[in-house]
Amino acid sequence: TQLLEQSPQFLSIQEGENLTVYCNSSSVFSSLQWYRQEPGEGPVLLVTVVTGGEVKKLKRLTFQFGDARKDSSLHITAAQPGDTGLYLCAGAWGRLSFGAGTTVTVRA
Amino acid sequence: GAGVSQSPSNKVTEKGKDVELRCDPISGHTALYWYRQSLGQGLEFLIYFQGNSAPDKSGLPSDRFSAERTGGSVSTLTIQRTQQEDSAVYLCASSYLSGPECYEQYFGPGTRLTVT
Numbered sequence: 776t777q778l779l780e781q782s783p784q785f786l787s788i789q790e791g792e793n794l795t796v797y798c799n800s801s802s803v804f805s806s807l808q809w810y811r812q813e814p815g816e817g818p819v820l821l822v823t824v825v826t827g828g829e830v831k832k833l834k835r836l837t838f839q840f841g842d843a844r845k846d847s848s849l850h851i852t853a854a855q856p857g858d859t860g861l862y863l864c865a866g867a868w869g870r871l872s873f874g875a876g877t878t879v880t881v882r883a
Numbered sequence: 884g885a886g887v888s889q890s891p892s893n894k895v896t897e898k899g900k901d902v903e904l905r906c907d908p909i910s911g912h913t914a915l916y917w918y919r920q921s922l923g924q925g926l927e928f929l930i931y932f933q934g935n936s937a938p939d940k941s942g943l944p945s946d947r948f949s950a951e952r953t954g955g956s957v958s959t960l961t962i963q964r965t966q967q968e969d970s971a972v973y974l975c976a977s978s979y980l981s982g983p984e985c986y987e988q989y990f991g992p993g994t995r996l997t998v999t
Contacts (some may be wrong), residue, residue: 779925803932808987817887817974817990820927863925870939871988873918 777803779866779874787880791853796877798864799846805867807847809838812861812876854881887991889975895997896965904960904994907976915958916976916988926974932958965998972996979999983986 782797798807806825810818822831822832824840831838835858837850849857864878888907896902908915917929926941932952943949947966952958963968972995976988 781925816992817976820987823987836999865926869932869939869940870928871916875925 778868778872779864781862781864781874781877783877784875785878785880787882788854789854790883794851794854794879796849796850796879797846798866798874800866800868801845802866802868803844805844807840807844807867808871810847810865812863813859817827818861818863819870826841832862845848854879856881856883887975888990889973889991889994891994892992893995893997895999898967898998899964899965901961902965902996903938904962904973904975904996905995906958906960906975906977906991908956908958908975909979909989910956910988912977912979913955914978914980915952916978917945917958917960918974918976919991920972920974921970929960962996967998970996970998 779815780799786794788794806823806847808823809821812818812820822838827842827844829840835852839848859881861878863873865871865873887909890905894902915932918926919929920926930937930940930943930950934955935952947963950960974990974993976990977989978988
């Protein structure tokens with residue numbers, strides 16, 4: 776049973792479109808991290824959110840932590856082929872627990 | 884390079900054989916983590932080390948799995964009597980600060996294990 780549920784599981788969009796990936800749980804986390812993983816490589820940390828309601832921006836990526844610290848979203852504006860990858864959320868709850876990930880494909 | 888390295892990158896073994904997977908963390912990182920990633924699944928926590936000791940080994944799936952870390956650096960994950968369900972990518976990560984949560988973890992490229 777996944778502590779963190781990510782949706783959708785797969786997402787394929789055209790270059791220039793926007794997308795949102797969701798990470799939900801019934802548990803409260805002290806912090807939540809988002810990673811991106813490319814084939815044959817390990818995950819790379821994108822951001823850590825700590826405060827309920829917090830919004831962080833990383834260029835075209837916007838991350839939001841829910842007010843109750845149980846959920847988070849990742850929004851990409853004007854997606855580019857370089858954004859293709861597996862996006863993983865991970866919640867800190869005693870130990871870091873990872874969701875199953877969302878596979879994002881951006882077509883040129 | 885200065886990143887986390889893992890070896891071998893790929894390992895194919897026959898059911899019942901033992902395998903050893905190696906992780907070289909970033910120099911100076913005191914915490915080291917092992918995860919397993921199966922197709923369509925997220926990362927499954929296995930064990931973490933603080934220095935040479937393992938405060939939390941509760942994620943190891945069975946007593947066929949063991950890990951050690953020597954000199955506060957290199958770690959080896961050993962799987963005895965491998966089974967087909969052990970097939971997965973085994974990822975190692977290290978971090979400068981201790982504890983299993985919250986801190987930025989730097990991942991290696993992983994070892995893809997296939998048990999035939």
